Amino acid sequence: MSKEKIEPFMNPRSVAVIGASRKTGRGSFNVIENMLDFGYRGKIYPVNPMAGEIAGIRAFPDVKEIKEPVDLAIINTPRKTIPPILKQCASQGIKSAVIIPQGFSDSDEKGNSLQLRLTEIAGETGIRLLGPNTLGVINAFSGFTSSFMPLKREIAPVGVVCQSGIFFVGSSLFTGIMGKGIDLGNSCDLDFSDAVEYFGEDDDIEVIFLHIEGMNDGRRFLETAERVSRRKPIVSLKTARSEMGARAAASHSGSMVGSHEVFESAFRQTGIISTSDPEDILDFTKALLNLPPMKGNRVAIVTFTGAGGIILIDDMYDQGLEPARLSPYTITAIKDLSPSWMPIGNPVDIWPAVMKNSMDHVYSVALEAVLEDPNVDGVICIAIAPELPENSYLDATGTIRYIASKYREKPVVAWLYGPEQKTVSRKLERDGHVVSLPSLPRAVRTLGALYRRHLFLEGLSV
Amino acid sequence: MSKEKIEPFMNPRSVAVIGASRKTGRGSFNVIENMLDFGYRGKIYPVNPMAGEIAGIRAFPDVKEIKEPVDLAIINTPRKTIPPILKQCASQGIKSAVIIPQGFSDSDEKGNSLQLRLTEIAGETGIRLLGPNTLGVINAFSGFTSSFMPLKREIAPVGVVCQSGIFFVGSSLFTGIMGKGIDLGNSCDLDFSDAVEYFGEDDDIEVIFLHIEGMNDGRRFLETAERVSRRKPIVSLKTARSEMGARAAASHSGSMVGSHEVFESAFRQTGIISTSDPEDILDFTKALLNLPPMKGNRVAIVTFTGAGGIILIDDMYDQGLEPARLSPYTITAIKDLSPSWMPIGNPVDIWPAVMKNSMDHVYSVALEAVLEDPNVDGVICIAIAPELPENSYLDATGTIRYIASKYREKPVVAWLYGPEQKTVSRKLERDGHVVSLPSLPRAVRTLGALYRRHLFLEGLSV
Numbered sequence: 001m002s003k004e005k006i007e008p009f010m011n012p013r014s015v016a017v018i019g020a021s022r023k024t025g026r027g028s029f030n031v032i033e034n035m036l037d038f039g040y041r042g043k044i045y046p047v048n049p050m051a052g053e054i055a056g057i058r059a060f061p062d063v064k065e066i067k068e069p070v071d072l073a074i075i076n077t078p079r080k081t082i083p084p085i086l087k088q089c090a091s092q093g094i095k096s097a098v099i100i101p102q103g104f105s106d107s108d109e110k111g112n113s114l115q116l117r118l119t120e121i122a123g124e125t126g127i128r129l130l131g132p133n134t135l136g137v138i139n140a141f142s143g144f145t146s147s148f149m150p151l152k153r154e155i156a157p158v159g160v161v162c163q164s165g166i167f168f169v170g171s172s173l174f175t176g177i178m179g180k181g182i183d184l185g186n187s188c189d190l191d192f193s194d195a196v197e198y199f200g201e202d203d204d205i206e207v208i209f210l211h212i213e214g215m216n217d218g219r220r221f222l223e224t225a226e227r228v229s230r231r232k233p234i235v236s237l238k239t240a241r242s243e244m245g246a247r248a249a250a251s252h253s254g255s256m257v258g259s260h261e262v263f264e265s266a267f268r269q270t271g272i273i274s275t276s277d278p279e280d281i282l283d284f285t286k287a288l289l290n291l292p293p294m295k296g297n298r299v300a301i302v303t304f305t306g307a308g309g310i311i312l313i314d315d316m317y318d319q320g321l322e323p324a325r326l327s328p329y330t331i332t333a334i335k336d337l338s339p340s341w342m343p344i345g346n347p348v349d350i351w352p353a354v355m356k357n358s359m360d361h362v363y364s365v366a367l368e369a370v371l372e373d374p375n376v377d378g379v380i381c382i383a384i385a386p387e388l389p390e391n392s393y394l395d396a397t398g399t400i401r402y403i404a405s406k407y408r409e410k411p412v413v414a415w416l417y418g419p420e421q422k423t424v425s426r427k428l429e430r431d432g433h434v435v436s437l438p439s440l441p442r443a444v445r446t447l448g449a450l451y452r453r454h455l456f457l458e459g460l461s462v
Numbered sequence: 463m464s465k466e467k468i469e470p471f472m473n474p475r476s477v478a479v480i481g482a483s484r485k486t487g488r489g490s491f492n493v494i495e496n497m498l499d500f501g502y503r504g505k506i507y508p509v510n511p512m513a514g515e516i517a518g519i520r521a522f523p524d525v526k527e528i529k530e531p532v533d534l535a536i537i538n539t540p541r542k543t544i545p546p547i548l549k550q551c552a553s554q555g556i557k558s559a560v561i562i563p564q565g566f567s568d569s570d571e572k573g574n575s576l577q578l579r580l581t582e583i584a585g586e587t588g589i590r591l592l593g594p595n596t597l598g599v600i601n602a603f604s605g606f607t608s609s610f611m612p613l614k615r616e617i618a619p620v621g622v623v624c625q626s627g628i629f630f631v632g633s634s635l636f637t638g639i640m641g642k643g644i645d646l647g648n649s650c651d652l653d654f655s656d657a658v659e660y661f662g663e664d665d666d667i668e669v670i671f672l673h674i675e676g677m678n679d680g681r682r683f684l685e686t687a688e689r690v691s692r693r694k695p696i697v698s699l700k701t702a703r704s705e706m707g708a709r710a711a712a713s714h715s716g717s718m719v720g721s722h723e724v725f726e727s728a729f730r731q732t733g734i735i736s737t738s739d740p741e742d743i744l745d746f747t748k749a750l751l752n753l754p755p756m757k758g759n760r761v762a763i764v765t766f767t768g769a770g771g772i773i774l775i776d777d778m779y780d781q782g783l784e785p786a787r788l789s790p791y792t793i794t795a796i797k798d799l800s801p802s803w804m805p806i807g808n809p810v811d812i813w814p815a816v817m818k819n820s821m822d823h824v825y826s827v828a829l830e831a832v833l834e835d836p837n838v839d840g841v842i843c844i845a846i847a848p849e850l851p852e853n854s855y856l857d858a859t860g861t862i863r864y865i866a867s868k869y870r871e872k873p874v875v876a877w878l879y880g881p882e883q884k885t886v887s888r889k890l891e892r893d894g895h896v897v898s899l900p901s902l903p904r905a906v907r908t909l910g911a912l913y914r915r916h917l918f919l920e921g922l923s924v
Contacts, residue, residue: 027856079803107804107805164767166766169879172881239769244779245773276903307629309710310702313706313710314702317706341565341573342564343570352564390488391612393488418634421635439740441739
């Protein structure tokens with residue numbers, strides 16, 4: 001059912017762009033030009049009474065003049081003109097419309113009643129609405145977008161549902177990658193439940209990300225999210241947590257914002273992996289795409305630096321994780337390489353052993369030992385990201401990648417230190433068996449997310 | 463007094479390297495080779511009974527054979543040989559020694575008593591000791607290091623005091639830049655008070671960073687830190703916060719770790735800006751080097767995205783910050799550019815105005831208005847980091863940089879979204895009037911640190 005509702009937005013065969021701008025080129029925010037740049041190859045009908053053509057395409061003075069079937073209307077006209085335009089669209093048989101402009105429940109009294117009118121028209125005519133106050137959709141798979149902001153096209157199994165275009169434009173800082181997106185804006189008709197259900201059934205999508213300021217239909221959403229979570233992970237950033245934030249949300253997306261605690265506890269039960277830190281989104285998405293759920297809370301640390309191991313342990317407790325008690329067999333394997341005075345425990349500090357043996361040998365013995373250990377559910381590796389190439393002898397990431405590929409049922413994450421963190425991390429992540437995080441606390445929180453995923457899938461309390 | 467104690471470590475005219483390795487080249491961890499690569503031009507006396515020369519320098523079989531004055535001994539021999547070597551050094555008139563090896567209070571009973579013996583020898587002979595279990599020092603200004611790990615030389619006004627070499631090797635991820643460093647290791651003699659006092663009096667250093675696992679002389683440290691904080695900011699990462707973390711610290715640097723709450727509250731009174739998140743260190747250091755303290759807790763937000771503003775407001779409360787109530791004059795300046803339906807408040811959402819005017823014009827009016835506003839103590843700018851150069855019309859950072867340079871008494875920080883965050887941030891930070899942070903919560907925490915700095919300097923409760 002949500003398939004029917006959302007599909008014309010994501011894969012329209014023909015679109016009418018009503019209020020299409022005649023301005024083209026850099027800085028013009030021209031929807032049609034963007035759509036073409038993004039790769040849209042369906043029919044486009046620009047509607048503008050002042051223009052004969054737009055971006056080389058014949059324009060129509062009025063939607064009534066289009067005599068062909070139109071799957072989707074994209075409306076970008078002054079707010080007070082939108083209700084009559086919408087009725088016209090509906091009477092032309094158009095079943096779906098993106099309403100781009102601001103100035104509705106995100107603004108004044110007038111805007112509020114205009115938005116109520118939009119919802120009424122949807123109810124009366126059956127036309128489905130996305131927005132207002134939205135960039136609309138992005139579908140990199142089919143090559144369609146309604147965005148007036150230029151967007152990168154990237155085929156990736158991540159679906160984004162948001163209430164702000166920032167998650168489209170700044171996606172590299174949030175989910176990192178994004179193949180499809182639905183910006184609900186003020187959400188006068190289509191809502192979180194519709195979008196989540198759609199991505200739930202979409203085989204192109206493996207992880208769903210939600211940016212939620214507030215929502216009106218909480219119960220239906222929770223039911224949907226719980227069902228979809230069983231099939232694929234849902235990560236969420238719930239904002240407007242504070243009272244002042246909630247007030248600001250009312251004038252941003254016009255959202256009614258419930259108590260943050262109520263949201264959080266309801267989310268937990270649906271399996272949604274929620275966070276309030278936008279940087280977690282990037283990490284969690286990457287981990288959930290590449291690594292298995294962590295089947296227990298016992299974490300081993302393999303490290304060149306005791307100090308780093310201590311920071312990890314401090315952070316574990318907040319995530320319900322704990323340092324694994326290594327089995328005697330594991331201890332022995334590492335002890336054999338270390339100086340006799342070295343107390344072996346977890347964190348496994350392998351620097352003293354490295355001083356006596358080759359780095360790759362020590363790392364591979366230690367990592368293999370903890371991955372074999374039945375007392376260990378997941379591993380955090382600390383290693384060096386040396387300046388390349390002159391210090392490449394300090395680089396143990398080839399070894400980590402190889403060993404991790406042999407034990408794919410336990411998640412392995414890493415934190416690399418040194419001036420080349422980004423470059424060496426990309427190398428480490430190449431086959432998708434290890435995820436590298438930019439800081440120690442972020443590595444712990446990421447394993448925490450993989451543990452939460454396990455608890456939910458097993459029906460255990462998160 | 464600390465000048466005398468520490469100076470021979472930071473600026474030795476001559477060093478004896480005892481236990482100098484004959485192995486040179488990549489992966490040899492050769493102290494002498496590293497020292498030469500780093501730029502040391504003083505006298506070096508390798509000591510190794512098996513070698514005639516090391517790295518082209520004549521070697522001595524024994525420290526007694528060196529007939530010239532030696533400022534500093536760097537000792538890297540098996541642990542049990544160190545007490546007699548140390549006594550020999552002292553009797554040769556050497557007043558300072560770095561003790562590199564592990565295997566002391568970071569290890570077993572034997573190691574513990576060996577370390578006690580080192581402290582005794584220091585007491586009996588007056589020789590000052592750094593370590594054991596340390597990389598020693600780094601002084602990029604004079605070009606000296608005792609590190610066996612290769613390090614980058616970078617003249618920067620940041621002094622690092624730590625209990626692990628990770629803060630030298632990974633400095634780009636902690637303080638970002640680092641001109642001088644002292645690794646206290648197990649701290650059997652020289653301690654945090656000595657190092658902090660030294661950097662306090664060092665005109666090369668403007669910001670001090672401390673990595674603290676534990677300390678033995680808390681009271682003296684707090685007195686020193688309080689005095690030094692008045693002259694220059696001290697940022698600290700206190701680790702071993704958890705009980706398990708504390709246990710791990712005992713076998714890392716052999717530290718006695720007090721209660722985290724006691725540390726935190728004592729630190730606050732000394733003006734130390736403390737955090738438990740390593741990523742904050744990078745942000746706080748950059749901000750304290752470049753921006754003024756924030757003289758109140760009222761923050762204005764200028765943003766293209768309402769959603770981003772809401773995330774900022776949520777995070778402000780944890781930092782004791784609040785959204786400024788803009789004066790009517792400021793509101794009017796922004797209202798004049800915006801559509802009539804637009805409710806103007808803080809966050810100042812300028813996107814609707816940008817749709818009607820040029821981006822640079824709107825951004826400069828809004829930013830100048832909030833910086834002029836007597837109700838505003840600091841500003842967070844949200845702007846786009848577009849893919850360059852084809853979308854450079856979206857880039858408002860030139861304007862932000864220019865306006866911020868005119869109002870240097872109020873801190874301006876930024877968060878940029880889009881695929882080129884790093885590149886555009888560097889451009890924005892070029893003259894040092896704006897600091898750009900990688901995430902919204904980090905921007906808020908950074909202003910929080912500048913506010914804490916103000917409270918301390920004014921004698922207000924932090």
